[in-house]
Amino acid sequence: MSITKTLLTTAVSFGLTAGIAAADGHAAELTIAIVNNGHMINMQSVAEAYTEETGVILNWVALEEGVLREQVTSDTATGGGQYDIINIGMQEAPIWGAAGWIEPMNFSDDYDIDDMLPAMRNGLSHEGTLYAAPFYGESSMVMYRKDLTDAAGVTIEDNDSWDNIMAAAAAIHDPDNGLYGACLRGKPGWGDGMAFVTTMANSFGASWFDADMRPTLDTPEWNAAVSFYVELLGTYGPPGSEGNSFNEILALYNEGKCGLWIDATIAASFLTVDGVAYAQSPNAGNPVGANWLWAWAMAVPSGSPNSEAAHDFIEWATSKEYIQAVGNHPDFGWGSVPTGTRASTYQIPEFLAAAPFAEAEMAAIDSAAPEATDLKPYVGVQFAAIPEFPEVGNAVSQEIAAALSGAKSVEDALAAGQAVADSIMREAGYYE
Known part of the structure; x- marks a missing residue:
């Protein structure tokens, strides 16, 4: 049965008089x-x-x-x-x-x-x-403190270049006063830090797998993306970024400690600081897949x-x-x-x-491209819609977090990620 029709006839009155019973006759x-x-x-x-x-x-x-x-x-x-x-x-x-x-x-x-x-x-x-x-x-978008970028004499545009994002972060970075240029996810997990890294990698022309579903973490595109990520967040992010995901960064942002944040559009509903503006996600020449x-x-x-x-x-x-x-x-x-x-x-x-963010949010959702393409032979933007991806993404994200913390070089982290991803995909039977 459906109760939507009778529920909420006003904001506080639902119009139901009888409880919904479980199979044993008691209230569910x-x-x-x-x-x-x-x-x-x-x-x-x-x-x-x-x-x-x-x-x-x-x-x-x-x-x-x-x-x-x-x-x-x-x-x-x-x-x-x-x-x-x-x-x-x-x-x-x-x-x-x-x-x-x-x-x-x-x-x-x-x-x-x-x-x-x-x-x-x-x-x-x-x-x-x-x-x-x-x-x-x-989807995802840039949420930035326009009061800070204006004061620093820099701008952030829709689908901006990553180089300009780096320059903006550098211009507003003021760690002595508790302000960090860029707050980005770094916490291990395929849906935590890896969600952001994957969209960045997409924008650099990388993908998780080739047409034969072999991992591609050993490619120049992945190296360029992760190297840029580690430099951006390692130089202009808050200490301990390898432990931060959505909730941690939301708290930092609302404490006035973040100049810009690239993350889920839904975050805009919970921002309490003044001066926030919005822009579509940046890219490095391949805008398809730049936002999740x-x-x-x-x-x-x-x-x-x-x-x-x-x-x-x-x-x-x-x-x-x-x-x-x-x-x-x-x-x-x-x-x-x-x-x-x-x-x-x-x-x-x-x-x-x-909701001053509504237009930017809808533009981001409308422009997201989860379909399989010649570049990525799978459905998904910040993930691959295959059963093995959570295991692959979680394992690789541990390596990326190690690179972010300085425990490993980017090259060593990606090599280790490639090895574990290859092992998982082979065992799953995608190739011999």
């Missing part, structure tokens, strides 16, 4: 594994009204990104049944759907699935079947005893009505709604007035 109880990012944490407060009106008990397990991926993958692959709803993304959803690990999404007509941005719907589907509903979607594409989505593991209640909750939490609920919530407001999922969000006057 759902355990939900979420990433500990801002929009997901906000959902816990917004969903209190859902419990009040439906009787469905919601147990939240909020985990750091890397830990979430590890635990959810292990539990879902083995049918552990620990969670009724899980946060996954574009790397996992099509693969897990094809493997039967997660259930297809089926929504009522009121859900208006055609309002979902095509990039998000396609990225979470396998052979036309949607396996996860996007809670928020994102991602959605944190909600899925139901196959065989969940609370499948019906889980699907109903997901329909509500990813609906137009949910966006209205956040926008009208006294603790959040229109600048805090989850974005990047529905076209209609970008037509809401209150949201546009509260």
